[in-house]
Amino acid sequence: MSPSDFRDLFAVYLGRERFASPGPPVPQAAVVMGAQVLRGGRPSRVLEARVRHAARLYNRGSVKLIIPTGGLGEHPPPEAHLMLDILRREGVPEAAVLLEDEAVNTWESAVRVAKLARAREVGPVWVVTDPLHCVRTVWSFRRAGLAAYAAPAYDSPMWRQPWSRLGQLTRETGALIWYKTKYRAGSRSRR
Numbered sequence: 001m002s003p004s005d006f007r008d009l010f011a012v013y014l015g016r017e018r019f020a021s022p023g024p025p026v027p028q029a030a031v032v033m034g035a036q037v038l039r040g041g042r043p044s045r046v047l048e049a050r051v052r053h054a055a056r057l058y059n060r061g062s063v064k065l066i067i068p069t070g071g072l073g074e075h076p077p078p079e080a081h082l083m084l085d086i087l088r089r090e091g092v093p094e095a096a097v098l099l100e101d102e103a104v105n106t107w108e109s110a111v112r113v114a115k116l117a118r119a120r121e122v123g124p125v126w127v128v129t130d131p132l133h134c135v136r137t138v139w140s141f142r143r144a145g146l147a148a149y150a151a152p153a154y155d156s157p158m159w160r161q162p163w164s165r166l167g168q169l170t171r172e173t174g175a176l177i178w179y180k181t182k183y184r185a186g187s188r189s190r191r
Helices: 003-013 045-059 079-089 106-120 131-143 162-184
Strands: 029-033 065-069 125-128 148-150
Touching (some): 029 045, 029 106, 029 131, 045 079, 045 125, 065 079, 125 131, 131 148, 131 162
Parallel strands (some): 029 065, 029 125, 125 148
16 A cells, blocks of 8 residues: 555545546446445445435436446345435436345445446446545555546444544545555456
């Protein structure tokens, strides 16, 4: 991990956003990163926060397409299916949603969404996730060949609770080191 990666993570942790704003073309799609589905098919509070943030982007006209990504975890249904239900309740029409319901981690989401985006000729995207997860997520999507910019969900409990934020900083530091070691070698993924 480069010193700038750690600086970015630590700056986000301290509440000093380090996410670059895109120039033209402005993203017209938002990718919502999956999170835990609880027993009984209930969304975790983290999942709810991410999806509601994406719905707000759609409802205020900032994006025209939402791409929920996330496969089946410990409890059914797949994360993307549950996100679709929440988006409907938030007033997002199903025609404005493109599901990716197989990925089980950030890297798989990046690769699968990049493939869907190329097939649908979707340009740059916003990635909606927790603020500290944005650093690794944006890196992963760009590595997979899709221009991505952060749209952090600051209302997520992972961000709002100081003990969760510290735990996530630790987790994301290790995960970013792992991702850059594992996925940096070779050319960009074109799966």
